[in-house]
Each structure stands twice: as structure tokens, then as C-alpha cells.
Amino acid sequence: MAEPSLVASQEEPEERVIEAALRPKFLDEFVGQARVRRQLSLVLEASRLRGRTADHVLLSGPPGLGKTTLAMIIAGEMNAPLRISSGPAIQHAGDLAAILSSLSEGEVLFLDEIHRMSRPAEEMLYMAMEDFRVDIVVGKGAGATAIPLDLPPFTLVGATTRAGLLPGPLRDRFGFTGHLEFYSVEELELVLRRSAGLLDLRVTSAGFTEVAGRSRGTPRIANRLLRRVRDWALVHQIDQIDARAAGAALDMYEVDAKGLDRLDRNVLTALATKFGGGPVGLSTLAIAVGEEPETVETVAEPYLVREGLMGRTPRGRIATPLAYEHLGLPVPAPAPFAESATLFGPGSDEPDESLEE
Numbered sequence: 001m002a003e004p005s006l007v008a009s010q011e012e013p014e015e016r017v018i019e020a021a022l023r024p025k026f027l028d029e030f031v032g033q034a035r036v037r038r039q040l041s042l043v044l045e046a047s048r049l050r051g052r053t054a055d056h057v058l059l060s061g062p063p064g065l066g067k068t069t070l071a072m073i074i075a076g077e078m079n080a081p082l083r084i085s086s087g088p089a090i091q092h093a094g095d096l097a098a099i100l101s102s103l104s105e106g107e108v109l110f111l112d113e114i115h116r117m118s119r120p121a122e123e124m125l126y127m128a129m130e131d132f133r134v135d136i137v138v139g140k141g142a143g144a145t146a147i148p149l150d151l152p153p154f155t156l157v158g159a160t161t162r163a164g165l166l167p168g169p170l171r172d173r174f175g176f177t178g179h180l181e182f183y184s185v186e187e188l189e190l191v192l193r194r195s196a197g198l199l200d201l202r203v204t205s206a207g208f209t210e211v212a213g214r215s216r217g218t219p220r221i222a223n224r225l226l227r228r229v230r231d232w233a234l235v236h237q238i239d240q241i242d243a244r245a246a247g248a249a250l251d252m253y254e255v256d257a258k259g260l261d262r263l264d265r266n267v268l269t270a271l272a273t274k275f276g277g278g279p280v281g282l283s284t285l286a287i288a289v290g291e292e293p294e295t296v297e298t299v300a301e302p303y304l305v306r307e308g309l310m311g312r313t314p315r316g317r318i319a320t321p322l323a324y325e326h327l328g329l330p331v332p333a334p335a336p337f338a339e340s341a342t343l344f345g346p347g348s349d350e351p352d353e354s355l356e357e
């Protein structure tokens with residue numbers, strides 16, 4: 001990405017510290033996701049009653065919706081120590097063996113981005129999850145022997161943004177899968193209220209609504225926007241943030257009323273004006289906005305498609321009438337062959353591994 005974007009940027013270290021501070025510690029403080037929360041709380045309660053470690057839990061869903069937070073909450077609620085690692089960090093089965101063999105009884109092992117683990121490690125994990133046992137292979141070639149090693153019972157919490165990429169055998173070994181959904185504006189208001197309390201910020205109800213509405217259904221973005229609004233209020237010496245102040249602050253950071261940032265709007269504007277609404281191929285569109293196709297596809301597109309502003313057809317990306325309305329442009333008359341361009345959801349038009357599941 002050429003420039004850091006407010007809604008999709010990598011975070012500054014200081015920001016990450018604040019993010020950690022804003023993380024709910026208990027299930028009660030975790031806003032929204034009522035279904036997952038209810039089911040998870042039952043799983044945890046049952047295991048407490050049985051006096052056993054909880055079943056393995058898989059958490060899936062888009063970035064920033066609370067997977068890591070929930071993993072920490074699970075350990076907290078179980079009063080168990082938490083070990084954190086991630087798929088990309090486990091490239092050899094030996095890496096996983098080292099982690100597994102050092103777990104203590106009842107420990108919660110959180111594996112983030114579990115879909116990115118190597119194949120041999122994955123196979124070792126199958127046995128560990130099911131039988132609490134691993135085979136440590138010693139030696140090479142014909143002389144190699146497998147030494148079985150018993151593991152203490154533990155709870156694996158896996159997180160993935162791409163549940164579709166998990167092999168079936170791995171998915172099946174989780175006793176419970178929680179799929180996190182985007183949050184409603186009302187839920188995000190609650191997230192923001194809690195964060196504002198922790199940050200000692202005075203915000204009116206309408207101020208919360210304003211920020212929540214621009215947060216793309218994502219608590220991480222909501223909290224990030226709140227911090228930018230906080231900066232703005234500090235510099236402008238405003239001690240109570242209302243809708244107007246929140247709106248002005250976020251306008252300044254180029255996050256619009258729908259939560260689109262500059263990249264999103266550039267992509268949409270190029271599509272609508274330079275290419276007459278499309279269809280246009282991804283790489284052409286990316287060149288037009290001076291970005292990598294990968295950035296356009298993974299950073300801008302999912303939200304534009306989700307909001308119904310962009311469509312994906314077999315012949316390329318198109319701008320929907322909603323896009324023109326949002327950009328304040330006149331909606332063009334339908335093209336003569338428009339009805340032949342069937343709309344596809346995200347991920348269905350290209351044999352491309354980088355698409356959403």
C-alpha cells in the first residue's frame with residue numbers, strides 16, 4: 001500500500017498497546033455476537049461443571065471482529081494459562097511438538113491464523129487434538145523411529161479469517177466453531193461506549209452513532225476511529241464530542257459517512273468515471289488508482305462488494321447504481337447488454353486463491 005489508511009492500516013506499536021488495553025477480559029464485557037457468546041458460555045460452563053478442560057474451539061471471521069479477544073477470554077474464564085502462537089510461526093512439525101510438549105494441564109493454546117500452518121504440523125495436530133498424544137520422530141530415513149509422547153489435556157483455540165481454507169479433518173476436530181459476524185451500528189455503539197469510558201472521553205449518544213456508522217461493522221476500526229476523534233478533540237480543545245465534532249474529525253481523516261476511506265473512494269470513482277462503471281479487470285483498475293491489484297482486491301474490494309457498491313462479474317468489476325449515489329454522481333442509464341452480466345458474490349468469478357472464502 002502506498003499510504004497508510006486509517007481503516008486498514010498496520011498499527012503503530014503505541015496503537016497496539018491501546019488496542020490491548022481496550023480488549024474485554026470477560027465474556028460479559030464482550031459486546032454483540034450473541035449467538036457465539038451464548039454457545040461458548042455453555043461450552044465453558046459445562047466443562048467447568050465436569051471439571052475437565054474445555055473442548056477445542058475454532059473461531060472464524062473477518063479481521064478485527066474479536067477472535068483474539070475471545071481466545072483470551074476463554075483462558076480467562078477457564079482460569080487457565082494461555083499460550084499464544086500462530087500458523088505462520090509453525091513451519092515444521094518440530095515447532096509444534098516443542099509447544100505441545102511444554103503445555104501444562106488445562107492450558108489454553110491459541111493458534112492464530114491456523115490455516116497457515118504447514119502440512120506436517122497440521123497432521124501432528126490432528127492426533128494431539130484427538131488423543132492428546134504426539135509421535136516425535138527421531139532420526140532420518142530407514143532408521144527413523146517414532147516415539148509416542150503423551151500430552152496433558154489442553155484446549156486448542158484456533159482462529160482463522162479463512163475457514164474455507166481449513167482442511168476438513170482439522171475443522172472436524174474442533175468441538176465448537178464460532179463464526180463471528182460483522183457488528184450492527186448499535187453493537188458498535190456499545191463497544192465505543194466502553195472504550196470511551198476506558199479512555200476517559202466524553203462523547204454524546206449521537207457522537208457514538210456517528211463513529212459507529214463509519215466503522216464498517218468492525219470493533220477494531222471503531223476503536224481506531226475513536227482514537228482519531230480523540231486526537232482531534234484534544235487539538236481543537238473540545239471536551240464533549242458530539243455528532244458534528246465526530247463527523248468533522250473523521251471527514252478530516254477522509255473516512256466518509258459509509259466508512260469508505262480514500263483508497264475505497266478512489267477505486268470506486270475510477271470505476272464509475274474512468275471506466276464508465278465497468279466491467280473492468282482488476283489489474284487495469286489497480287493501475288488506474290496507482291495501487292497493487294492485491295491491495296485493491298484484499299483491502300478495498302471486500303467492503304465495497306459487501307456494501308453493494310461494487311459488483312463482480314465474469315468480465316470484471318462493475319460500479320452499482322448505489323456507488324453513483326454514494327459518490328454524488330448521476331446514475332447512468334443501463335447498458336444495452338447489462339442483463340447478461342450476471343452478478344456474482346465475492347470469490348465466485350476467478351480461480352484466484354486470494355479471494356474471500
Ligand SMILES: Nc1ncnc2c1ncn2[C@@H]1O[C@H](COP(=O)(O)OP(=O)(O)OP(=O)(O)O)[C@@H](O)[C@H]1O
Nearest residue numbers: 019022023030031063064065066067068069219220
Ligand atoms: N465484541 C467486542 N466487544 C468489545 N471490543 C471488541 C469486541 N471484539 C473486538 N473488540 C475490540 O477490537 C479489537 C480487535 O479485536 P481482535 O484483536 O480480537 O480481533 P481479531 O478477530 O483477532 O482480528 P484479526 O483477525 O485481525 O486477528 C480489540 O482490541 C478489542 O478491543
Ligand SMILES: [Mg+2]
Nearest residue numbers: 067068069112
Ligand atoms: Mg487476532
